Amino acid sequence: MSSCELLYWKNPVETGKVFGGALVALLVLKKVNLLTFLLRTLYTVLLTTASIEFLTNLFLGQGLVSRYQPQRCPDTVAFLKPRVDAFLTQLPPYQTKLRKLAMAQSPKCTFKAAGVLYVLHKVFSVLSLWSTLFIGTVALFTAPVIYKTFQKEIDATVAQGVEAGKYHASNLQSNVSEKASPYVKQLDQKLGPVSGFIKSKLPATRVAGSNVTAESSTAKLAAQVPLEEPAQGQTSSADFPTAPSTHLGHTVTDTTTGVEQEVSEGLKYGSSI
Known part of the structure; x- marks a missing residue:
């Protein structure tokens, strides 16, 4: 019979x-001192065989124990x-x-194991080992049957409890974050460059539905800007700026019409000897 068939x-x-055997063994363990029981059994057997x-x-000239004793010991090694x-x-x-x-190596599993050990520590600090074994044995043979009979009701109750726990945990987290925010800002200001270095090493978090923070995107864009312009291999006249044009001359006003006219004069280059 499998364990599932046994428990169900x-x-x-x-x-x-x-x-029933497990309960009787627990009751014997509770009422009987095993060490004294073992010692009493051993000296009773020895006294009985020696007397016989x-x-x-x-009276008979030959011992019955030595005559009918087993010829070899049980093969304990082959059994164990x-x-x-x-x-x-x-x-x-x-x-x-x-070791893991x-x-x-998995912090989630380690936290779970620590929680289980903490609960067991609290249980054994309140109850004795025998009480824990007795309650555990009774629960082991009754809880599966009760759960199978009232599975829907138990699942609904557990789901409600999980939702209530998530709601309270979310409220607690928001309250803690709200209260700790000023202290975190003060610590951030005091750390200065160290805080900036730590933030640069942290993975990106979600901001407004994005997977990249504003700081990380800015740092990425800044990293893509070259420090120096690449050197040009060839130059042409088109690369030089155009010089502004200069007009040499003067303005003449016609006395009869009153219209101003610009008269240009060319530059004359000459040399005198």
Whole structure:
């Protein structure tokens, strides 16, 4: 029978046997001191075999225990070795998972594991080990059946609880961000260049539906601007600016009509010897 069939009570007789045996073992563990029980069992067996062997030697001339004793010991090594080897074969993958968990290769999983350990710490600080085992055994054999019977109601309640938790977490985050914003700005101003360097190393965040911040886009555009203009290989007369034209002359006004006329005079270059 598989574990699912066992926990879902597919065969009530078999599940009842396992469940009852677990409860009896827990009750024995609660009421009986295992160390004293083991010691009492051992010295009772030794006293019994020694007494039988002594009396039968005395009255019968031969000890019954030595006559009917097993000829060889149980092969404990052959029984345990395959199981120990199977356990040791499965151990390295668990060690790898534990190393990844401890070294926080996935911070989300590490946070979850820390939360579970914290809850267990609180549970064991309130309840004893036996109480925890007893409650856990009862819950193990009853919770799956209860969940299967009332699955819709339980799922709806859990969904409502998750939504309420998200709402409260969002409000708490907004309140914390609002209260911490002035202190963050003060710290940013005090750090100065260090803060700018850290911001440049951080990944881009979303701003107004974009995947790139305004600062990162500005830095990217500035990086694309060349520091120097590339040198021109060839030049022509078209590359030089056009010189302004200069007109030499004077204006003459006609006395009869009153119209002004411009009279140009050319430059005369000569040389005198």
